[in-house]
Amino acid sequence: xxxxxxxxxxxxxxxxxxxxxxxxxxxxxxxxxxxxxxxxxxxxxxxxxxxxxxxxxxxxxxxxxxxxxxxxxxxxxxxxxxxxxxxxxxxxxxxxxxxxxxxxxxxxxxxxxxxxxxxxxxxxxxxxxxxxxxxxxxxxxxxxxxxxxxxxxxxxxxxxxx
Numbered sequence: 001x002x003x004x005x006x007x008x009x010x011x012x013x014x015x016x017x018x019x020x021x022x023x024x025x026x027x028x029x030x031x032x033x034x035x036x037x038x039x040x041x042x043x044x045x046x047x048x049x050x051x052x053x054x055x056x057x058x059x060x061x062x063x064x065x066x067x068x069x070x071x072x073x074x075x076x077x078x079x080x081x082x083x084x085x086x087x088x089x090x091x092x093x094x095x096x097x098x099x100x101x102x103x104x105x106x107x108x109x110x111x112x113x114x115x116x117x118x119x120x121x122x123x124x125x126x127x128x129x130x131x132x133x134x135x136x137x138x139x140x141x142x143x144x145x146x147x148x149x150x151x152x153x154x155x156x157x158x159x160x161x162x
Contacts, residue, residue, distance in 0.1 A: 033103075039061075044071070045061065045073040051074055053078070056074075057073065058109055060073075060086040060087050060089075060108070060117075062103075063103050063104040064102060066098070070093040072092065073086045074086045075089065085121050091128050101129055102133050103129065103133060104133065105136070106136040113138070122147055122151075126148050127153060129144060131144050131151070132144070
């Protein structure tokens with residue numbers, strides 16, 4: 001079988017999520033992002049996740065506007081509601097290492113494939129990356145404005161103050 005055309009968005013012979021991360025692009029979105037490096041870093045930290053209850057490790061890596069890569073993994077707790085999502089750890093590292101804005105994010109599950117962040121974590125990504133931040137999803141690269149349409153953000157609080 002001939003290899004898939006590199007300009008095509010996906011390889012018809014494999015499920016989309018099983019394709020290399022470099023193939024997960026939508027048009028020109030994220031063309032200058034090293035998605036494979038982000039995926040590799042997310043897998044690396046996913047392997048350090050503390051998930052003794054769910055057995056569902058998650059890792060995430062994000063590219064910051066100054067070129068840094070920040071990462072996080074989920075940390076569970078016997079009091080389930082006290083657990084931390086991987087994105088929480090990544091955002092904490094973002095601020096602990098100098099702040100900035102996230103420009104691209106890749107979240108993976110235990111299989112190393114793209115994983116859609118939960119609603120709470122989408123809100124964290126919006127707050128720290130804004131509508132233009134790119135997210136690798138199981139369906140390809142999407143801006144946060146598509147992942148969390150009509151999001152609530154800092155501008156809503158400014159309007160409330162008058």
